[in-house]
Amino acid sequence: MPPTTAPTGDPTRSEFDKMVAGEWYRYRHGPELAGMTTATQRACREINETYASDPDAALALFRELVGTVGDGVDFRPPVYLDYGSQLHIGDGTFINADFLALGGGEIVIGKNVLIGPSARLYTPNHSLDPQHRLEGYERVEPIVIGDNVWLGGSVVICPGVTIGAGSVIGAGAVVTKDVPAGVLAAGNPARVIRTLA
Template sequence: MTSKEKMKAGEPYIASGDELFKERQHAKVELQKFNGMDPTKIKARNKILKQLLGKTGQRFFFEPPFLCDYGYNIEVGENFYANYNLTILDCAKVSIGDDVMIAPNVSLFTAGHPVDAELRVAGWEFALPITIGNRVWIGGQTVINPGVTIGDNTVIGSGSVVTKDIPSNVVAAGNPCRVIREIGEQDKIYYAKGRKFDLHEEKS
């Protein structure tokens, strides 16, 4: 197996080969174009991402800057929004569902390295996929580690470090991230502590 095949299979590999290096360089060139482009050129920016990423929905928006390793391992669904400074190390597949919102300074890391120093210095690494369900909201400064799955409708609080799977329909936060509570009917009434929605307000 080549290093790329081992990387995509979740097996230990060394990432210094020409093929993977060239692919990372290609992503850097395309992202430099994207991140440096006139912010009003939304269609041109989205065209770059459609060509770089593995899959996108028809409606998506990335606030620059956005960084990733390869791009082709990233799939985002419909109505996806990423705020400033999203970083995705996509050595393994990153699957993101529909209606997902990501706050500023979020990092998704599929890449990992051996704990043993000699193996790490020798260049060995591995990658495990990350899966984020539909209608998920990821709070700012969150880090999601290799191999994590986050279920539908879940909210991850700001500053979390997600090291294990998080189920659907919960609020989770902390380092390490853990479930705080289930999402319920009260969340249709209150948008913040003691603050109620006015459902009769006119939509602008």
Template sequence: MRRRYGRDILVSVASARVLPHRLRPLVLRRCGVEVGVGCQLREGIIVDNATSGDLRLRVGQGTYINSDARIDTAAPVTIGAEVSFGPGVRIVTTTHALGTSDKRAGELTSRPVTIGDGSWLGAGVMVLPGVTIARGCVVAAGAVVTKDTEPDGLYGGVPARRIRDLEPSERPSRPATSAGTGPARPRRAPTPPSGRR
């Protein structure tokens, strides 16, 4: 009990907005989360497991998880390498079996979630229990992914469906509703008009 309490405090520290993002992976590693090299984890990330307390989460190298993501680890969650999460992404591993009319939320069940290498989940995406998002997929902002995806596809909607194929080397333009969901990219300073300094 004492060990879980200490870990819960560290998880709270990891989500704090005042903690520099470079320290977040270190704090989560102390909690038992596997975090790859070069990951960027922004503020407000919540990693929890209300059922057993174990944090069964693996994050591959070079992955970017934007602010206010919530990852339920009642079942294992595997996030591949070079994955990008927009703000407010939700990974859910628990659900309830359908109960009787007296109580429709029946027995609690959990199933693992896997996010394939190189995938990009836009702002507010929700991934439900048991889903595998295949390698190289883009999931548009606000989509709810209820079933497995195929590699290299653009998915969107509620429930998410495949909108089009993506070539493995193709760089899709940002979905219009997900601006600002990827890692910050450096911008060039404007060039002064000729003759002025």
């Protein structure tokens, strides 16, 4: 559920500073944000196009774009990011095709995570207040995915969610709240189906 506190306008701070602090910001009013997302999307297009002829060069470009990338990380294009610097990926993680990480919230993906095709990780929330939405207010919340998690195909992870180590999220699940470690969760909204041995 989106935060309900009213946004406040602080003209002394940039919209980017407010965003990374997890405060309300106006995503369509900060010129630095538009520039960052445009540059990131351009870099994603280059990575996706390069992969077909030179996967190693594409991985090198991906490493330059993303905040941190561990050893042995592998991916399949296309990838789509808003702010590469906010994404952190642990050793041995595999990201399948059509991966989308949206918004400026921090996303931390642990070690040896398997991410199925068409996964969607969303960090922004818009205001519930209609006037604040018209004014362009948004607030991000981090996503944390623990070590050795498997996200099935077309999984959606909503803002502020943490998935515990060793858990499996079934294909097509929409994860709206935290998932504990060592469980199978599935459905829309996702719920724990059983504990994994």
